[in-house]
Amino acid sequence: MTLTVADAARQARRASIALATATRAVKDAALEAMAEALLTNSAEILDANALDIEAAEAAQTPAHMIDRLRLDEARLAGMAQGLRDVARLADPVGEVVRGSTLANGLEMRQVRVPFGVVGIIYEARPNVTADAAGICLKSGNAALLRGSSSAAHSNAAIVSVLREAARSQGLSPDVVQLLSSDSRESVKDLMRARGLVDVLIPRGGAGLIRTVVAESTVPVIETGVGNCHVYVDEHADLEMAERIVLNAKTHRTSVCNSAESLLVHAALAESFVPRITRALQEAGVLVHGDERFQEIPGVVAATPSDYETEYLAMEMSAAVVPSLDAAIEHIRRYSSQHTDAIVTGSTQAARRFIAEVDSAAVMVNASTRFTDGGEFGFGAEIGISTQKLHARGPMGLTEMTTTKYVVTGDGHVR
Numbered sequence: 001m002t003l004t005v006a007d008a009a010r011q012a013r014r015a016s017i018a019l020a021t022a023t024r025a026v027k028d029a030a031l032e033a034m035a036e037a038l039l040t041n042s043a044e045i046l047d048a049n050a051l052d053i054e055a056a057e058a059a060q061t062p063a064h065m066i067d068r069l070r071l072d073e074a075r076l077a078g079m080a081q082g083l084r085d086v087a088r089l090a091d092p093v094g095e096v097v098r099g100s101t102l103a104n105g106l107e108m109r110q111v112r113v114p115f116g117v118v119g120i121i122y123e124a125r126p127n128v129t130a131d132a133a134g135i136c137l138k139s140g141n142a143a144l145l146r147g148s149s150s151a152a153h154s155n156a157a158i159v160s161v162l163r164e165a166a167r168s169q170g171l172s173p174d175v176v177q178l179l180s181s182d183s184r185e186s187v188k189d190l191m192r193a194r195g196l197v198d199v200l201i202p203r204g205g206a207g208l209i210r211t212v213v214a215e216s217t218v219p220v221i222e223t224g225v226g227n228c229h230v231y232v233d234e235h236a237d238l239e240m241a242e243r244i245v246l247n248a249k250t251h252r253t254s255v256c257n258s259a260e261s262l263l264v265h266a267a268l269a270e271s272f273v274p275r276i277t278r279a280l281q282e283a284g285v286l287v288h289g290d291e292r293f294q295e296i297p298g299v300v301a302a303t304p305s306d307y308e309t310e311y312l313a314m315e316m317s318a319a320v321v322p323s324l325d326a327a328i329e330h331i332r333r334y335s336s337q338h339t340d341a342i343v344t345g346s347t348q349a350a351r352r353f354i355a356e357v358d359s360a361a362v363m364v365n366a367s368t369r370f371t372d373g374g375e376f377g378f379g380a381e382i383g384i385s386t387q388k389l390h391a392r393g394p395m396g397l398t399e400m401t402t403t404k405y406v407v408t409g410d411g412h413v414r
Contacts, residue, residue, distance in 0.1 A: 005189035008144060008177050009196035012117045015174035016142035020114050024091040026169065027138050031087035033165040034137075035080040038130065041161045042076050048157035049126065056150055064254040064312045068124040069151055079130040082374065086134045089378070092397045093140045107408040112401040114140030116198040119190050120382070121146045121212060123204030126154035133162050133176040135382050139400035142175045144197060146190055148204075149181040191216035201395075203383045206310070221395070224360075224386030225310045226256030227336040228368040231327040231353070232276075233344035234267040240365065241272065241343040242279055247367040248341065250283045254312050256384060257339050257371040261307060262318040263327045269320045277318075285314045292320040307334045324349055328356050335359060337386045339371040360386050360393040 003011070019027075038045065049071040056066050092112045099109035118141045122128045129145060136143035147155040155178055163173035179186045191200065194217040202212040206225045213220050230248050232241045248259035264272055269292055277296040280287055287293060288302040299318075306317040307330075321327045331340050341363035342353040350364045361371040361384075371394065373381025378396025385391045391399035 002180050002182075003177075005144075005179060005186055005193055006196060008179060009117060009119075009193050011174040012142035012144055012177060013196065015172040016114065016116045016140070018172060019137065019142060019175050020093070020116070020140045022140070022171065026171070027091065027140075028087040030137060030166050030169040030171050031083045031134055033169050034130070034134065034162050035083040035087075037161045037165040038076055038080045038083070038158070041157075042073060045076060045154065045157045045161065046071060046073070048153040051153040052126075052151050061150070062313070065124055065150075067252075067254045069126065069154070071126060071154060075127060079127050082127075082131055083134040085374065086138050086397070089138070089397055091138065092401050097403055104412065105410065106412055109406045109408075110403050111406055112398070113404050115400065115402055117142050117144060117196065118400065119144040119146065119193070119197045119200040119218065121187060121190065121200065121202045121204070121208065123148045123208060124150055125203075126151045126158060128203060129155050129158045129178075130162065132382055133159070135397060135400055137166070137171075137175055139397050141198075141400060142177075144177055144179060144190065146179040146186055147181055152181050155181075188215075191218060194218050201383055221383075221385055221391055222387040223383035223395075224256075224338055225336045226258065226338040226368075226384070227261065227308065227310045227334060228257060228259045228338055228371075229261045229263060229331050229335055229340045230259045230368065231263040231321075231324075231331070231340070231342045232265060232268060232272060233324060233327075233342055233346060233349050233353075234265040235346040235349060236265075236268065236272075236343040237345060238268070238272055238275065242276055244341065244343055244365070244367050245276055246279055246283060248369055249280065249285055249316050250314070251367070251369050253314055255369075256310075257368050258312070259341070259368045260309065260311050260316060261334065262316055263321050263330060264318070265324070265327070266320050266322045273320065280316065283314075285316050288315065288317045290319040293318045310336065324352060328353065331357055331359075338384060339363060339368040341366065341368050360384065 095112040097110040120132045133143050159178040167173045197218045200218040201221050202209045203223050287299045288306040289299040293299045302317050337359045339361040340357050340359045373394040373396045382395040
């Protein structure tokens with residue numbers, strides 16, 4: 001019988017209490033066992049994933065969504081390596097953030113502790129299942145996972161494997177649970193499980209995130225969509241700029257750190273606009289451009305909505321701007337505050353861009369594709385937070401903890 005969300009949350013709470021005091025050795029052994037189990041059971045997982053892919057193709061799901069959904073041996077190996085990477089990281093639980101002896105002799109320490117029960121609502125990508133479970137386990141949290149129905153078979157197979165691996169190392173299998181995706185009721189129940197669930201993290205499209213933020217009574221850490229920009233400044237090296245733009249747009253289009261908009265300084269328009277447009281077109285990218293870009297055959301006219309769009313496909317908006325000020329203003333207007341990049345040889349321009357572009361990550365002479373927990377050395381990530389409270393940017397182990405104050409006295413009274 002399928003558990004209700006409330007029952008699953010109560011089981012998660014019991015599991016989280018024991019997990020909060022588990023040693024690093026125990027947690028790391030469980031993560032290593034989970035990684036090995038993914039590989040050992042790869043055939044079962046890939047068979048389950050094939051059912052999801054078949055259903056998605058029959059439903060004429062867009063190609064970029066099918067790409068997010070698809071697993072293969074290489075992606076499974078990446079999921080396993082992500083768990084192993086997390087195992088090798090320092091355990092944040094128990095870390096003393098700050099401490100001192102007060103004037104009255106009391107010893108005060110601020111210590112990292114787990115949240116407790118973390119709910120995660122996410123779309124399509126079954127790799128998130130392993131990433132979320134691993135990060136939650138290492139940070140001492142029990143995970144309640146609510147994936148999309150499109151990945152139901154894949155998620156069920158992965159969670160079954162992870163639970164058995166946790167059990168094999170002496171942990172409760174309820175440190176990771178998969179909620180039913182048969183209806184939206186489980187999402188609604190999870191969003192209203194205040195008191196049973198400590199924090200909720202949505203990962204997916206703008207619609208999902210807006211709904212969870214607006215309707216949840218459980219505290220939410222918002223992960224945002226990625227309308228990411230690359231601005232090619234007048235002082236840019238054009239070869240470097242072309243390399244960065246192509247990587248940011250085409251390396252993997254279905255992820256949130258893929259660039260969706262290109263801005264080029266007017267001083268470079270004559271030389272760089274034809275060059276980068278041809279390069280993008282040769283790579284298969286449809287460019288939605290302003291009047292200057294439309295001078296190149298094959299470019300379609302950009303509308304204001306194009307500059308707001310997270311394409312997650314081989315499409316990109318583009319515009320020529322008269323100045324750094326104009327580029328910054330454009331980004332302030334249209335960016336989702338995820339990742340924005342400048343390509344420039346000017347230290348002064350880079351400093352202004354860093355100071356005035358209010359995004360979770362700002363890149364200087366580097367692709368937007370580097371905004372990633374793994375690339376930042378955090379191991380796997382739980383998501384990219386674009387909000388400003390508690391966590392911002394790639395959320396690794398540290399961001400999955402809160403703190404408490406421990407005060408030790410010797411009969412002190414006030």
